[in-house]
Amino acid sequence: MTTCRRQFTSSSSIKGSCGIGGLGGGYGGSFSSSSSFGGALGRIFVGGHGGGLGVCLSGGNGSLLSGNEKITMQNLNERLASYLEKVRALEEANADLEVKICDWYQNQRPRPARDYSPYLKTIEDPRNKIFEATIENTQPLLQIDNTRLAADDFRPKYEHVLALRQGVEAHINGPRRVLDKLTLETLTLRSQTRGDVSVEVDAVPSVDLSHILNEMRDQYEQTADKNRRDAEAWFLSKTEELSKEVTSNSELMQNSRNELNELRRVPRGLEVKLQSQLCMKASLEKSLEETKNRYCLQLAQIQELICSVEEQLAQLRCKMAQQNHEYQILLDVKTQLEQEITTYRCLLEGEDAQ
Incomplete structure (x- = not known):
């Protein structure tokens, strides 16, 4: 389910927040963007394990996110970081297991019969x-x-x-x-x-x-x-x-x-x-x-x-x-996260276009 909230002010600033329910209800997302004629637009993508995605956009005119949205964004960033860390650990474990399997096959090869x-x-x-x-x-x-x-x-x-x-x-x-x-x-x-x-x-x-x-x-x-x-x-x-x-x-x-x-x-x-x-x-x-x-x-x-x-x-x-x-x-989670990232990107590009 996607919920969007937008507010327009006289200073030509845009504020928005978006939450996306993911797998098991454990995925949430929020973004904030602000633009002004004399400001700059910045985007930061941080990933981790836990099925969460965090995106933070800030401009020169100040933060447009509330306190709860910042905490949610921080949690999502931490979850994405832990997710990537676990993926890296599993890849290392797989490599270690492959090495052990190769060593085991080398050691357990049939030995030649003894000559009596x-x-x-x-x-x-x-x-x-x-x-x-x-x-x-x-x-x-x-x-x-x-x-x-x-x-x-x-x-x-x-x-x-x-x-x-x-x-x-x-x-x-x-x-x-x-x-x-x-x-x-x-x-x-x-x-x-x-x-x-x-x-x-x-x-x-x-x-x-x-x-x-x-x-x-x-x-x-x-x-x-x-x-x-x-x-x-x-x-x-x-x-x-x-x-x-x-x-x-x-x-x-x-x-x-x-x-x-x-x-x-x-x-x-x-x-x-x-x-x-x-x-x-x-x-x-x-x-x-x-x-x-x-x-x-x-x-x-x-x-x-x-x-x-x-x-x-x-x-x-x-x-x-x-x-x-x-x-x-993890692949399913990754796919869902990529879909969420794509959705965030589309939303952000739509906000920028407006």
């Missing part, structure tokens, strides 16, 4: 030594197991050979008992013969007992020799059969032992390969776990950095939106 190849080369030799030591430590265990298996394999063969030996000894003991029995019978017959000879000598002294005894002795000796030869032949035949059986069994056992050794070498080599593969698998799993943990830690750090950057970006967006809003408000 020297560390991997350093730990490669100890890892190989540990792997070789593990394989060497498994060798005694494999030998113990193989020895235990060999002992378990030889135990039934030993028991079989022992049974064969006991059988042979039993066969030998049979002829030996027969031989002992025959020896006892021979001794018995000899003792009986001697007794009979004694009796016959006493009964029939005329018979040639020495010849008869020699014949009987020869017969018994022949019989004993025959029995002994038969026993020896039977013993030798049984011993030869047993020796052949033992030899065949020994050859069979040697062949079985060779086959067993060959078969034992196969699982031993497979066991060594299995242990080496297991050790390699364990080392690879450990390396994989370390790599996973390292990359998980790096991902966590990157995620944390991303969250921090997003939070900072959100704060920057909020600040920029707030500053944009304030800047828009």
Whole structure:
């Protein structure tokens, strides 16, 4: 709303005051002008924040503004000055924020990935030594197991050979008992013969007992020799059969032992390969776990950095939106002030023209 008041005097002076309601009712304006034939016209424009504009015109014939209008003009000038000061401060803050944003982007650029190849080369030799030591430590265990298996394999063969030996000894003991029995019978017959000879000598002294005894002795000796030869032949035949059986069994056992050794070498080599593969698998799993943990830690750090950057970006967006809003408000205020200034100027030019 615009209100104008004019007064004409005989001294050709012009006095006017004008008030303009602005945004939120916080804008007011007043001007005064005076002119005379021997005076000069002066205009002063002062601006500040607060949505106000002050214009003061004075001539050589004296001030035409009242006391309230002067106070209003002073308030408007102060508000315009504060407005311009705040605009300048916001521009400086925007420049500072732009510098900080540039610095932040320079500092938060993705860094190159670290090269761990020297560390991997350093730990490669100890890892190989540990792997070789593990394989060497498994060798005694494999030998113990193989020895235990060999002992378990030889135990039934030993028991079989022992049974064969006991059988042979039993066969030998049979002829030996027969031989002992025959020896006892021979001794018995000899003792009986001697007794009979004694009796016959006493009964029939005329018979040639020495010849008869020699014949009987020869017969018994022949019989004993025959029995002994038969026993020896039977013993030798049984011993030869047993020796052949033992030899065949020994050859069979040697062949079985060779086959067993060959078969034992196969699982031993497979066991060594299995242990080496297991050790390699364990080392690879450990390396994989370390790599996973390292990359998980790096991902966590990157995620944390991303969250921090997003939070900072959100704060920057909020600040920029707030500053944009304030800047828009200031632009609106500036536009209104420019319109008021244009209106004042038109009014002043109209007063001057009159």
